Amino acid sequence: MIARLLHGVPRHALLLLVLMLAVLIAAPLFAGDYLLTVLILILYFAYTGQAWNILMGFAGQLSLGHALYVGLGAYVTAALYVHFGIGPWVGMPAAIAISVACGASIGFLAFRFGVAGVYFSILTIAFAEFARIGFDHFAWVQGSSGLFLPVANYKANDIVNLRGQPVMFYYVILAMTVVAFVICHGLLRSRVGYFWQAIREDEFAARSLGIATFRYKMYAIIISSGMTAPAGVFYAFYYNNLFPEQTFFIVRSIEIILGPVIGGVGTLFGPVIGAFLLTGLSEGLQNLLTAYGVDAPGVTRLFYGFCLLLVVAILPNGIWPPFAKVLRLDRLHDKSET
Amino acid sequence: MPAEIYLNVAVSGLLTGLVYGLMALGLSVIFGIVRVVNFAHGEMMTIAMYIAVVLFASMHLDPLLMMLPIAAVLFGFGYLLQMTLINPFIARPEHSQFMLMVAVALIIVNGLLLIFGPDAKSVQTSYAFDSFAIGSLIVDATKLYAGLAAILVAAALFAFFRFAPLGKAIRACADNYTGALVVGLDVKRLYALSFGIGAACVGAAGAIIVLIIDVTPPLGPTYTLLAFVIVIVGGLGSMPGALLGGVLIGLTEALAGLFFTPSAKSMFAFGILVLVLLFRPEGIMGRRLA
Numbered sequence: 001m002i003a004r005l006l007h008g009v010p011r012h013a014l015l016l017l018v019l020m021l022a023v024l025i026a027a028p029l030f031a032g033d034y035l036l037t038v039l040i041l042i043l044y045f046a047y048t049g050q051a052w053n054i055l056m057g058f059a060g061q062l063s064l065g066h067a068l069y070v071g072l073g074a075y076v077t078a079a080l081y082v083h084f085g086i087g088p089w090v091g092m093p094a095a096i097a098i099s100v101a102c103g104a105s106i107g108f109l110a111f112r113f114g115v116a117g118v119y120f121s122i123l124t125i126a127f128a129e130f131a132r133i134g135f136d137h138f139a140w141v142q143g144s145s146g147l148f149l150p151v152a153n154y155k156a157n158d159i160v161n162l163r164g165q166p167v168m169f170y171y172v173i174l175a176m177t178v179v180a181f182v183i184c185h186g187l188l189r190s191r192v193g194y195f196w197q198a199i200r201e202d203e204f205a206a207r208s209l210g211i212a213t214f215r216y217k218m219y220a221i222i223i224s225s226g227m228t229a230p231a232g233v234f235y236a237f238y239y240n241n242l243f244p245e246q247t248f249f250i251v252r253s254i255e256i257i258l259g260p261v262i263g264g265v266g267t268l269f270g271p272v273i274g275a276f277l278l279t280g281l282s283e284g285l286q287n288l289l290t291a292y293g294v295d296a297p298g299v300t301r302l303f304y305g306f307c308l309l310l311v312v313a314i315l316p317n318g319i320w321p322p323f324a325k326v327l328r329l330d331r332l333h334d335k336s337e338t
Numbered sequence: 339m340p341a342e343i344y345l346n347v348a349v350s351g352l353l354t355g356l357v358y359g360l361m362a363l364g365l366s367v368i369f370g371i372v373r374v375v376n377f378a379h380g381e382m383m384t385i386a387m388y389i390a391v392v393l394f395a396s397m398h399l400d401p402l403l404m405m406l407p408i409a410a411v412l413f414g415f416g417y418l419l420q421m422t423l424i425n426p427f428i429a430r431p432e433h434s435q436f437m438l439m440v441a442v443a444l445i446i447v448n449g450l451l452l453i454f455g456p457d458a459k460s461v462q463t464s465y466a467f468d469s470f471a472i473g474s475l476i477v478d479a480t481k482l483y484a485g486l487a488a489i490l491v492a493a494a495l496f497a498f499f500r501f502a503p504l505g506k507a508i509r510a511c512a513d514n515y516t517g518a519l520v521v522g523l524d525v526k527r528l529y530a531l532s533f534g535i536g537a538a539c540v541g542a543a544g545a546i547i548v549l550i551i552d553v554t555p556p557l558g559p560t561y562t563l564l565a566f567v568i569v570i571v572g573g574l575g576s577m578p579g580a581l582l583g584g585v586l587i588g589l590t591e592a593l594a595g596l597f598f599t600p601s602a603k604s605m606f607a608f609g610i611l612v613l614v615l616l617f618r619p620e621g622i623m624g625r626r627l628a
Contacts, residue, residue: 056433062432062433062436109612109615109616110615113615113616113619114619115615115619117432118375118432118436118574119570119615119619121436122563122566122567122570122611123611123612123615125563125566126563126567126608126611126612127608129563129604129608130605130608130609133601133602133604133605134605136601136602137599137601137602144601250559250563251559254440254444261437265433296452297451297452297455297456298447298448298449298451298452298555299448299452301444301447301448301451302444302445302448302449302452304444305441305442305443305444305445305448306441306445308437308440308441308444309423309438309441309442309445312434312437312438312441313423313426313438316430316434
């Protein structure tokens with residue numbers, strides 16, 4: 001299994017990865033509290049970006065409603081915890097199941113009835129908005145007044161219930177990101193992965209070659225939505241409060257896709273690099289502004305906007321592909337070599 | 339509840355729906371001709387709304403009178419946007435254009451947030467509380483003026499596309515891109531004009547709608563989505579469809595607000611969207627998809 005995963009990966013790429021991982025594992029040793037929270041945010045976006053990338057980057061279906069799966073994952077586990085004291089790891093399968101059921105229904109509706117392109121994107125937004133308004137009126141999870149998890153000043157880390165200090169959350173999200181990376185790497189070079197890429201490049205041609213496009217697109221949305229749900233679990237237990245207005249809002253979905261789009265859609269490193277760049281730069285900007293005593297709401301998002309504009313206009317394939325070329329990693333089954 | 343209340347609410351929804359329709363008309367023109375998905379549509383409307391608010395606050399100019407100047411400003415904005423930013427993206431894949439417009443939308447929302455802050459701004463006209471009584475039917479004066487203004491602008495637009503040589507040329511670009519190039523039309527300029535016209539529509543709609551709703555920066559994404567729902571329901575690229583879809587959604591929202599709670603009204607709009615996507619994906623008045 002491991003041998004198969006490693007097969008064909010260049011030595012220097014592997015070295016780079018191990019080095020990166022070592023730095024990330026050691027980070028809490030030298031990073032202060034603030035830096036740690038920034039790193040957590042970065043890894044969170046790297047994870048969600050990776051999950052989104054399966055649907056868009058691999059299979060070519062642009063979802064603009066991934067906040068739906070994050071929100072479902074968050075709400076399901078938080079509600080189970082608050083109401084029945086069921087821990088997040090036990091609740092997670094339920095969260096994934098519900099998320100997948102939603103993803104599969106959207107996929108079925110869209111792919112069965114030939115809803116594609118812009119229409120598919122709008123449909124995904126519509127369902128996320130539907131959930132947002134629905135949860136606003138869902139009394140069991142406190143509706144629009146928000147669902148809160150009990151919080152205390154934790155001295156010890158309780159990994160079973162995900163209650164504890166930032167360092168624990170850091171390692172949890174790091175582990176999740178690594179697992180997601182490995183899964184995506186495995187998927188990309190699997191039979192399914194090649195079918196997805198064929199569908200992405202030309203669905204009509206893929207079908208004429210005998211690929212069951214409906215089934216493989218369904219696999220993509222199922223895996224992507226299922227992988228996104230744990231991010232919601234993390235979100236709920238890390239932030240301890242959930243508001244439908246925030247969790248399901250369309251801006252959340254857009255934040256998820258910014259990383260991979262800027263880093264490089266359809267690449268493995270894209271979501272990671274994009275998350276590092278965007279979150280890192282915007283936090284830096286925020287600090288700079290705070291240091292100069294400027295209190296301007298919306299500056300970071302404005303910055304996101306200009307970043308996105310620049311990258312889309314100048315590097316349509318994202319930052320990673322040209323970067324990969326320099327590092328001679330571009331043969332690492334990354335796409336967009338035209 | 340007395341029976342008249344349903345009729346009153348329905349009429350109010352219908353009039354608001356006409357303004358929605360005008361807004362969606364702009365989106366439909368842009369998609370139908372330039373084939374670009376304008377994901378910053380609602381954001382463009384909030385620009386127009388803020389212009390109306392500023393004009394009213396500083397010089398006490400009525401938004402309805404300022405409708406044409408505001409539309410002209412938005413026309414310029416749309417024209418320049420298409421000429422400089424969007425034109426290189428015409429041949430790019432759909433999702434790439436989408437991302438570009440998402441970026442534009444982010445910049446507009448947060449730019450407005452920086453300039454105007456997060457508080458809601460509104461326009462209080464002298465006729466804000468006037469109403470007309472037609473029998474037992476009570477019609478809000480503001481909404482009546484808004485609906486009439488929307489019909490007027492839409493009619494002017496239909497006439498332009500049907501009779502004006504320029505309108506015909508623009509339709510030619512939409513019908514056959516290569517053909518339009520062959521007969522010597524300046525497609526790049528016509529595309530920019532079309533985007534400008536779409537922006538002008540949403541500008542006019544913004545100037546009108548500011549009479550009905552307060553404006554905040556985050557209103558943009560909500561209305562972008564609403565505009566998309568309307569044009570997909572009506573038929574993407576069909577101009578009468580956009581108006582019809584607007585009225586339909588306006589009516590649905592008003593009645594849903596009456597029967598259920600106003601905060602859940604958009605759920606019904608999305609419900610209609612899902613039904614349309616499932617059973618008639620080309621929209622009520624759209625041409626059948628290939």
